[in-house]
Amino acid sequence: MRWRVAVSLLFVSVVFGIVIALGMITGCATVEVVGPEHLHDQRFAEETKPVAHIYAANWGWYLFKHFPFATGNLDNPGVPRWPKLFTDNVRVDLLIDKVTEESQKLGATSVSNLRTRDRSYWMPWTLFFWLNEFEVSGNASRRE
Numbered sequence: 001m002r003w004r005v006a007v008s009l010l011f012v013s014v015v016f017g018i019v020i021a022l023g024m025i026t027g028c029a030t031v032e033v034v035g036p037e038h039l040h041d042q043r044f045a046e047e048t049k050p051v052a053h054i055y056a057a058n059w060g061w062y063l064f065k066h067f068p069f070a071t072g073n074l075d076n077p078g079v080p081r082w083p084k085l086f087t088d089n090v091r092v093d094l095l096i097d098k099v100t101e102e103s104q105k106l107g108a109t110s111v112s113n114l115r116t117r118d119r120s121y122w123m124p125w126t127l128f129f130w131l132n133e134f135e136v137s138g139n140a141s142r143r144e
Contacts, residue, residue: 029058029072031098033106044112048141051108056098059133060090065120069129074098092116095136108140 034053044050060071071090096114103111117135 029056029074029077031056031074031077031102033102044139044141045110047144048110049144051103051106051140051142053137053139054099054102054111055135055137056095056102057133057135058090058095059131061123061126062130062132063128065122065130065132090132090134092118092134092136095134099136099138103138103140106140107142109142111138111140114138 032055034055036050036052039050039053042050056074058072058074061069063069068088068090071088074089074094095116099114100111115135115137118133120130120132122130
């Protein structure tokens, strides 16, 4: 009878540990803007005035690499988002939308030097999960 109690406690501990661990590994989205005061009067292109350098990133955990489990939320960066089944919001096109949207909010008329980076790798200690990450950055400027 004691072994049943021990097994039950072990099971509850493992389940509780998994829930805590998954809560700690939620996805994240980031949008950062570096203003012109940090650019030391350098220009991104001739006849333009620099507005900002904009960086956006989003990453999340995917079950078997294809099914989103927890991903960042670009609508509210810094707050994890538990996605709907088969909803993938860690995508380059969404990040480019966010960078150009931020550019327009700042009054820029063009974005140059768009750079993208994507990474996806299996996390062996989880057995079933992959980490997918995309980053996009660009230089926002306006005509003088």
